[in-house]
Amino acid sequence: MYTIILFAMVAGFLALRLYAVLGKRTGHEQALPKPSEERVPLPPLPRTIDQVPEVREPGGRAIESGAETGLKAVIAADSSFDVAQFIEGAKSAYKMILEAFWKGDEETLGWLVEDDVRAGFAQAIADRKAAGHVLENRLVVIERAMISEAVVEGKNARITVRFDADIAAVTRDSEGNVIGGSLSDAVETHDIWTFARKLRSDDPNWKLVETDEA
Incomplete structure (x- = not known):
């Protein structure tokens, strides 16, 4: 009888400990996304626009001071906008x-x-094919993605991101011979890309509208 009671007490204690660890939310949990066809849209949480959330990367802060006012305007126009999520999406893009x-x-x-950017890419691809060149480039690492500018123009938002990356690039001719570059030596690349989106539209995607070199 005493053994059974002892086991019951131990089991109860363990159950309480498990609840203390697993049953409470600390605010740092991240739920796994459901498949797209099963996702249920949630109403946006109220968000203050007095201060832009500080987002940090291994190389430092990911928002230039001059972009904060513009980001506040984006958040004011679309409360579902999330700075950290945008930066991760920009990296993927x-x-x-x-x-x-x-x-x-x-x-x-x-x-x-x-369309304008796509036309530029299409022309470069066509020129490359005409020359018989094939690229074997590889993005080694994105060292930093930093928002340098943000602006709201009517119902549209534009956010400019500076990417500092290392890229290994090789160009081959039609016979497979290397005519430039090396996959063993990565080159530092600095790009300034601007993404745009119509705020509060059904399409959540940002599209690349302008490219430049830093």
Whole structure:
């Protein structure tokens, strides 16, 4: 009898400990996303616009001081906008767009960039094919993605991001011979890309509307 009571007490104590660890939310949990067809949109949480959330990367702060006013305007116009989520999305877009351009994948570029930028990419791809050149480039690492400017123009938002990255690049001719670059030596690259989106539209995606070199 005493043994059974002892086990019951131990089991009760363990249950309480498990609840203390697993049953409470600390605010740092991140739920796994459901498949897109199962997602249920949630109403946006109220958000203050007095201060732009500080986002940090391993290399330092990811928002230049001059961009804070513009970001406040974006948040004021669309309370669902999240700075950290945007930066991660911009990194993914940077990688996807570069890889699509290198491969000559104009279909993927079509839904990632606006028409003017797509036309520029298409012309460069056509020139490359005409010369018989093939790119074997690889994005080694994005050292930093920093928001340098943000602005709201009517119902549209534009956010400019500076990317500091290392890229290994090789160009081959039609016979497969290397005519430039090296995959063993990465080159520091500094790009300034501007993304735009119509605020509060059904399409949540930001598209690349302008590119430049830093």
